[in-house]
Amino acid sequence: MALLEVTEVSKEFGGLTANQDISFNLDQGEVLGLIGPNGAGKTTLFNCIAGHFPVTRGRIVFDGRDITPLKAFDVARLGLARTFQIFQASGDLRVAENVMVGAFLRTGSRRQARAKAEAWLDFLEIAETGSYMLSELPVARQKRVALATALATEPKLLLLDEVAAGLNRAEIEGMVTLLQRIHTEKGIALLLTEHVLEMVMALSHRVIVLESGRKIAEGEPQAVVKDPEVIRAYLGDHFVKRAGEAGHA
Ligand SMILES: Nc1ncnc2c1ncn2[C@@H]1O[C@H](COP(=O)(O)OP(=O)(O)OP(=O)(O)O)[C@@H](O)[C@H]1O
Ligand SMILES: [Mg+2]
Structure with a gap:
């Protein structure tokens, strides 16, 4: 049974659709990466899952319970924790x-x-x-x-929002090791968003990619980063052509 099931979740802010019909599952014990360019909707999706924002449409089931209407505190009590992209130190x-x-x-x-x-x-x-x-x-x-x-x-599931942002290379390596230990020694499933792609690649069993609020790809990390749609989303059409030419050479 999936630990987390996100089904056709949309989140609108006024006229802006930050998440559009997003569906995915996360299995027990899985490490799932969530990537996408700035403004793709990653943090918004975290906020919807963790009960910080109500969804506009869709359904979120965690550990067999429909958590769609629940607020953050109740979601946390069920075993779903998150870190914040902008850490507000008390x-x-x-x-x-x-x-x-x-x-x-x-x-x-x-x-x-x-x-x-x-x-x-x-x-x-x-x-x-x-x-x-x-x-x-x-x-x-x-x-x-x-x-x-x-x-x-x-938590049974930990959502990590850019836990490596602002860290240098050695610090990132230290963080990767810690997250691996959290996963293997403590048996906690992870859903992580990260701009540091090496980190996502090193840790994730599977990766999903958002662009402009939509899911544009899902699969094994090595396959996803070669997907022309994903390259285009990150780097623009120009690079897709170049990558294609290199492939034929
Ligand atoms: N509370 C909010 N009110 C209005 N608009 C919002 C709110 N939170 C996010 N947005 C908008 O939703 C879109 C997605 O933002 P979000 O922060 O989810 O992206 P992101 O993928 O986390 O980006 P980044 O990689 O820069 O952290 C953006 O256009 C953003 O301006
Ligand atoms: Mg974000």
Whole structure:
């Protein structure tokens, strides 16, 4: 059974269609990449799935339950967590307290929440940052704190919105390793959007591609990046011709 079933989801903002009739499934334990140029509708789709926006049309089923009408908090309780493309560090909280906010979804005990926060910070190899203010940390570490906070909600599925944006090459490699460990050691399914395509390629079992709100391709990562439609969406018609010529040479 699919863990997530998205069926003909559309999201309109006034006259703008940010998502149009998008359908896809994500299996238990799968890592699914979601790519597409700026403004393609990736974050909007995340917001619809995670209950931050109501959909205009369509249906979203998670773990056998229709979550289409549910708000973010209730979606999170069912085991679907997400990170935000623009991470808003809660200025007044220390790192460990930030992560505890996630843990409080499952426990009312400060002691348990703190223990869980420390365990996730340790897993993400930033145990020593717990007592810092979030704003004091470099971006790569702030991203790990965001990840820890989402993980502390005990998700079955984690939506990652550009978790590598702003990171350098070594930091990206570190993040890929961590996400692989989250997937294999913790058994959490991942849906990730990323402009860093190497990262999507390294992690994803399958990739779906959005352009101007529509799904234009779906398949194995290696096949998808060779799809002329996808090359055109990213680079324009000019490159499709060039890629075609190179193929015949
Ligand atoms: N809250 C909103 N209100 C109105 N329009 C919105 C809102 N959120 C997104 N949009 C519009 O929806 C379209 C898709 O935006 P979205 O942020 O989902 O794209 P994206 O694929 O995540 O882009 P990026 O790669 O730059 O993050 C854009 O035209 C954007 O301006
Ligand atoms: Mg986005």
